[in-house]
Amino acid sequence: MTTHPDPVREAPEAFPAQPHPAAASSAAAARHAAAPQATDWTDGVDTVPRADGTPEELQPYAELGLADDEYDRIRHILGRRPTQSELAMYSIMWSEHCSYKSSKVHLRQFTEKAPPSDRLLAGIGENAGVVQVSDELAVTFKVESHNHPSFVEPYQGAATGVGGIVRDILAMGARPVAVMDPLRFGAADHPDTARVLPGVVAGVGGYGNCLGLPNIGGEVVFDPCYQGNPLVNALCLGVLPVSRLQNKAAVGPGNVVVLMGAKTGRDGIGGVSVLASATFDEGSEQRRPSVQVGDPFIEKLLIEACLELYDAQLIAGIQDLGGAGLTCALTETAAAAGTGMRVWLERVPLREPSMQPHEILASESQERMLLIVEPAKLEAVLKTCEKWGVLATAIGEVTAPEPEGQPGRLLITWRDHVVVDVPPGSLVDDGPVYARPMREPADLILLQADRAETLPRPSDPDTLRETVLRMIASPNLADKTWVTEQYDRYVLGNTVLAQPEDSGVIRIDERTGLGVALSVDGNGRYARLDPYHGAKLALAEAYRNVAVTGAAPIAVTNCLNFGSPEDPGVMWQFAEAVRGLADGCAELGIPVTGGNVSFYNQTGAAAIHPTPVVGVLGLLANVADRVASGFVPRPGGEHEQLF
Amino acid sequence: MPRVVVDVMLKPEILDPQGQAVANALPRLGVNDVASVRIGRRIEIDFTGEPDLDRAREIADKLLANPVIEDFTVRLVEADEPADARS
């Protein structure tokens, strides 16, 4: 039962209208252009002593997306210029994606307005929110975006999107048990949609299938506003015994830092490659792919191995490696504990031996986890990993905090050269925070004035018929079986409801019948007309979808897909949507437990519709009591009564 | 009539899970002297008339390979290789 990347691009009947975003055949010629030798980059490496001695060296911080004052802040924090590796790390951690610098001031409302809840075991700020559902059991769920990568390479972009959210869930101590995929594409008849959609669907299905996760719902929406910016959001649900909850804090000086999973390659190094090209050889940058390729089989092994490690209580801390790779995992685990960390970077198993320290730190290679392990348990950990055929390597150790209660420092060497020496909290918690300018979009009044009531109504049987036919034929209302048939909804044997139901329902305890219902919804058109109410409506829709199965809604996750935060109009939409969602949650009495912000979904000046996607989780004491949306004919031909 | 063969391989720096999986399985077959395995696609195109390399290159670029992650080569081979060239 494989669905692997199609040897041929899916839907060969259509061709991209635009060329692929990356260079075409020139890259082929570059393949055999002399590859730089691994030999003595040690000499060229930018070390802390070197940074001390060359304060005036120009650094490509702007190309890395850092503003002048951000760069100055880094110099101030370090008391010197950053090394290349440090600059790479700050540029990653202070990016919009990692630091939430534009959204932070708004997202606070989710916590401030949240109704009190005694179910919440982990909330916003953790890898995923964790909600207790019985004395013994908790569930964790979260939705995340992988929009741009899925436009560039639909299959791998979508696949690694699923892989990423699954690792978030795994890192909380949970077994992943289901996925959902809210998707948005450009016009259904646009040739580029025929490139993107089949690849995305195959990627979501392929990766999820390989992990054995049932797909229990999602959305497929077409609108020309998503033409160059399709939205690929992925949700994962996990279940854990309450006692198995994991923490990312790198506690316990002397504990070992273990990197587990795939080897590190030049995946998704993207922007950080300017460090190499600016300093070493021009043009080497085109060798660096910005696309990650997933290996779901390794992820499956990671899941099984991690669960075995949790159950044997062999882990002191764990963090998945997501978009920001080792940089994020090392700094977040250390910062969460207030400890320091000492890492020998040359111990990281590499796919390409010629990788430089900053590339190793920035790599987005998939299917990796970082473990914090007590020395006495290291052997058992490595043995479990070996049993599952997963690579695991001790790459460092946790070090003590500084005297007087100051947090420790992250010290990274590469072949005995100190390449990083930073306070980890400065990357994680002290990033920039912006209250960006906001302004209601100038065209909003006109849009709102153009009311549906002014549209011509069908007034005779012929026009009525024509309208009905047009609606039925509309891709947004059409049957989604072409998509959902490509997903496995049966695996694990606990799927009680899935497509085409309003919510997915999963049994999480075979003994008691305890289960959860999940729905994800969003409506960019409503949100474009009124982001505040649009977000509330998305919440209300998901809430209703969960409620009609008979489940009691208890928690919310969300993925906020917007254009550029530097556009005051977009920023206003964002602020309004967040305010609406926070107010809606307060009114319904259920908390937001986590989520994800995706900005910069725009091409030139044209942003997508503001698209808050909201997931609601509900609880069913016994899934046998669920209410399905169809009428089930009774044996004997009797039918249900309609009231 | 010669045929056109297009070989499509993942770029060297891109992860090749297929090749990896095969390489990992080899020791089980008693094979321990293989350093690496990479797996790509071989596409054989027969033209109705003269084989057209430029045409084939265009097909490869637009349809057979994704240049973001793959490289390809296009070449001519004799269509009817003798059977004993098959192992």
Next chain:
Amino acid sequence: MPRVVVDVMLKPEILDPQGQAVANALPRLGVNDVASVRIGRRIEIDFTGEPDLDRAREIADKLLANPVIEDFTVRLVEADEPADARS
């Protein structure tokens, strides 16, 4: 160091839906002179020492190809073909 290339193709009598799909798409690309497209696998094997063709043939026979549906060929190529051999 030369490398071993194993080409695995479906036997001619086995239907190749992927090749078919590509062939069917070509007219829309304006290509009307292609008679057939077949898609198979190209496997590049690097040995740690001297490339071993017999060994490669054994691997192909046991693992890389399924003799029920596939044929394979094994050959040596120079690992570092000059860049201009690439399209």
Next chain:
Amino acid sequence: MTARVGVVTFPGSLDDGDAARAVRIAGAEPVRLWHGDPQLHGVDAVVLPGGFSYGDYLRCGAIARFAPVMEKIIDAAAGGLPVLGICNGFQILCEAHLLPGALTRNQHLHFRNRDQILRIEATGTAWTNTFQSGQEVLIPVKNGEGCYVADTATLDALEAEGRVVARYVGGNPNGSQRDIAAITNPAGNVVGIMPHPEHAVEALTGPSLDGLGFFTSVLKHLVGTPA
């Protein structure tokens, strides 16, 4: 003594838990077998479940055939041990030459998951003896490489010897030749099936209870077989 039915777990097995559940619901004791452990632990029958055994990027089941546990299963099958291969398990049985033919990419090139009607045609096997010949059952199918192919002589022999165990009815989900969904070896103890009977054993989670028959069949078979 309840029968002990082994369920093999490869690193990439996915439906192993479901197969074990089905065995339990049918009234037998599931025994988990590990791919790297060359022991059958005295089981009375074996299920090779769905999934991706070793990732299966190359060809489904190609690598699993060489697993230590498989060597034991291949030997035991020759001696009459009932073996049921579901989906990936079917692929492995073909790769291991316990069953003829091969499973190839679905002709429409997509993974497909749907509730599928099958017609049971051979009821003499260890895994289908509780069905009636010609009985139609509803069982989920879900695969990307489920298209059964074999040469004409093999197909003809399968038909002539009554070894086509089940056929797709009301639409062929993957392009399998002669609508073949399941086949058996000449002795009838080894059965490969593409659809998933283990997903049709509970009213709550499956489209029917029809899948249970495969698991109760093997129990009936074992009762009739002196140990």
